[in-house]
Amino acid sequence: MMEPEVMIGIEAHVQLNTKSKMFCSDMSEPGDAEPNSNTCPICLGFPGSKPKVNAKAVEHGAMIGLALNSRINEKMFFSRKAYFYPDLSKNYQITQYEIPLASGGFMQLGETKIRIRRVHIEEDPAKLVHDSGEITSANKVLIDYNRAGVPLAEIVTEPDFKNPRQVRQFMEHLSSVLEYLGVYDPKREMSLRVDANISINGGERVEIKNITGFENVEKALSYEVVRQSGITRMGAKVERETRHFNAEVKTTSALRKKEYEEDYGYIFDPDLPMITLTRKFVDSLKANMPELPEQRAARLVKDYKISDYYANVIIYTGKPMADFYEACLKLENKPEPIASWLVNYLLKSLNWRSERIEDSKVKPETFVELIRMIEKGEVTERYAKELMKQYVDTGTSPKKLAAKEKFALSESDMLKIVREIISKNGKAVSEFKSGKGEALQFLIGLVLKETKKQADPKTIKGIIEKEIR
Amino acid sequence: METSIRKHIEAIKNGDVKLEEFVSEVLERCEKVQSKYRPFITINKKPDLKKSKGKLAGIPISVKDSICTDGIQTTAGSKILEGYVPPFDATCVANARKEGGIIIGKTALDEFGFGTFSTNCAYGAPKNPHDPERACGGSSGGAGCITAAADFPHIAIAQSTGGSITAPAAFTGTVGITPTYGRVSRYGLIDYANSMDKIGVIGKEVYDAALLLSVMSGYDPLDSTSSEEKTDDLTSYVGKGIEGMRFGIPKEYVSDTTDKKVVSGFMKAVQKLEVAGAKVEETSLPLTKYAVSSYYLIAISEASTNLAKYCGLRYGMQQEIVGDFETYFSKVRTAGFGKEAKRRILLGTYARMAGYRDAYYLKALRVRAKIIKEFKSEFKKFDALIAPSMPILPPKFSEIDKLTPIQTYNMDILTIASNMAGIPSLSVPVGKADGLPIGLQIMGDHFAEGKLIQIGSSLEGR
Ligand SMILES: [Zn+2]
Helix, strand or coil, rough: CCCCCEEEEEEEEEECCCCCCCCCCCCCCCCCCCCCCCCCCCCCCCCCCCCCCCCCHHEEEHHHHHCCCCCCEEEEECEEEECCCCCCCCEEEEEEEHHHHCEEEEEEEEEEEEEEEEEEECCCCEEECCCCCCCCCCCCCEHHHHCCCEEEEEEEEEEECHHHHHHHHHHHHHHHHHHHHHCCCCCCCCCEEEEEEEECCCCCCCEEEECCCHHHHHHHHHHHHHHHHHHHHHCCCCCCCEEEECCCEEEEEEEECCCCCCCCCEEEEECCCEEECCCHHHHHHHHHHCCHHHHHHHHHHHHHHCHHHHHHHHHHCCHHHHHHHHHHHHHHCCCHHHHHHHHHHHHHHHCCCCCCCHHHCCHHHHHHHHHHHHHCCCCCHHHHHHHHHHHHHHCCCCHHHHHCCCCCCCHHHHHHHHHHHHHHHHHHHHHCCCCCCHHHHHHHHHHHHHHCCCHHHHHHHHHHHHHHH | CCCCCHHHHHHHCCCCCCCCHHHHHHHHHHHCCCCCCCCCCEEEECCCCCCCCCCCCCCCEEEEEEECCCCECCCCHHHHHHHCCCCCHHHHHHHHHCCCCCCEEEECCCCCCCCCCCCCCCCCEEEEECCCEEEEECCCCHHHHHHHHHHCCEEEEEEEECCCCCHHHHHHEEEEEEEEEEECCCEEEECCCCCCCCCEEEEECHHHHHHHHHHHEECCCCCCCCCCCCCCCCCHHHHCCCCCEEEEHHHHHCCCCCCHHHHHHHHHHHHHHCCCEEEEEEECCCCHHHHHHHHHHHHHHHHHHHHHHHCCCCCCCCCCCCCCCHHHHHHHHHHHHHHHHHHHHHHHHHCCCCCCCCCHHHHHHHHHHHHHHHHHHHHHHCCCEEEEEECCCCEHHHHHHHHHHHHHHCCCCHHHHHHHHCEEEEEEEEEECEEEEEEEEEEEECCCCCHHHHCCCCCCCC
């Protein structure tokens, strides 16, 4: 069977982590505040209230544009996108239309270049709470305006993705870029959402709305590829529609048919005068741009001579992971073993616990203790792995753990244990001396038990033979 | 009771006014005026008297009902906001209260400002104190009505988008100032067309209007379109004289369709200005013919989005919830909006639609830019432009009923261009014909309110 030709374009919505909302002074991070408590006449759309632009959100948006190689437009307007929906307090959304904050740009994903169409800023609608939990079956909807007016940056790509995997990769990279810019909080629920347009073999475009989570983005799109392929294989045509991704069962379902392009009747928002982003403003943003993940990855490879693979894993796991790595290097300049233990074992343990490094008990000071012990041969690799698990679980210094569990066996420690066992088991020793192989196995077993299997039998055997002969 | 603000201020200074007694007497008189002419939607029966010092200390102030007043019902003249009590004061109201102004009530208007005669008010149209069979003009008709009828000192906070201060000022024989766009904060004004809405004043005398406007003016961080331009004490311009000033009369503003009696009243006033030392010449504003259509396109485009928020969810009219949100929104909006509001929503939505947007909404914005330029070049030659305020004398309600929407829209021909351009204008009464007042309007450059007050006051009382 021929692989279908897939075309995907996305709109990613990022909640910006400014202190206040886009157009009023309520908190931009309401957390789990009581529903509708983080509101005011402006974000509730009360008669007579007027929006006021949050300059920090404009700055954040411009930084995103610059990081995605976009052009910052000198003159910028806000527009009203008018449509009736209960999550919009004014029944229009203040967004940008004719002239967005930034135009053009691209993101490089290995060999693939994903073109950026535009970056603009707008207000987040309220949160709709569906009575039965699902949008397609609820018979009652509650509205929580706490989120209404939170600043969003919308990043629109050209339809350059050839498969769902690339979209996931793009989202991981984008998330990383946003984190490095310090404009977004990846831990916030719904802080990064995706609308995706997907078509196969040049057929009609289907839009999947509001997907959160990188894995879900890939799953939703993969499901669509299969679903649409199935339809075309049967000789039918894919219909143009908007679909909803159900994260529980990992499938999409139809929300509404789209027979024509929606008409939002955009007008300039007359409450918000044109904003001029001067060359000076843009230059100062450029001058103060932080190091971006791509640049940092390249620097890790160049400065520390670690592999591209390690550098990429460390970088795209998130900024705290890369910060952790470099903090470790300051304490113990062993780039390769630290990268290797970090990527191959620490990360796995964290993932297994579904924990982020910054929330975990793992600290550079204690992590390098483990590396030092491994490097000095104080613990074998095999037991170091075991030790890692306990360390990630408890956060206890690996040195202390090893001492407590007798994990770390210096040669003299080992010798001491072997000598003690030899002195206590005269019978087995004489049997061994008389050539009985089982006696040696018995002694090795005792040592293993005493050291809680932290040393390997071959080493023990060598020491016992040396001591007895 | 003294009706002059200046004398009232003097009396307060001399300790001749007992505030509580005075206010209860004023409220009683309001009730009497209300039963005769219906200027109010709400009379504020318990005004706040705590603030007794300031530039407006002890002065009764009425507020157009499209301007939010903390704790006092604000309907914008619409059923859809019946019973709505705002949780905050509009900035202009807060400023007036801070200076000791006493809010006595909320005045009638065409629903959301949609009209020229205040006949589109869901709570009844105010009647003209000069002839109760005639309209007060609009949309700030209630403000004009109470200013003319008040037998007590009073100044009105009014508002204009396309002529809503000048029309009632002319029809009720009062003074109206429509300030420069951005001079007074719009925060708390229930929007009609945000890019043209201006809060202004109506008073019995130029001094009164200048006093209240001075208090309300100034930059407000809550309104991004409010101007940082400094405002001086505008009352200081009253009576300064106009010797040597040059005025232009745009020929398009005195045409065959202008009522002859209005023209003759206007020309008499022009002679007064010449006698006072001004030079008056004819000039031309050729873009005037495009003003009405482009004004209405911009106004309804903005208005149709402004009115979207009224859907019975968070405030105002509610209905029984049956069906989905679209059914519910439609039910509330069908019951809550009047005919003219519905017409403007439909027209405005159409003008914004893809495919029409370029031809209507965007083109109208370009016309506005050209009209501003045209005015600007006139103010290089003239201190001000003068014209009749309205092309007709106040019409009877029975005549208004017969007008088509287009005929009504054309009544705004003399006020629309200046309102679109955001330049200030002042309408001052200049005598009567058949017992009905005639208004003359003075249009000036952006932020030239002082000069307009200077000119307007020269036409008073002589
Ligand atoms: Zn708010």
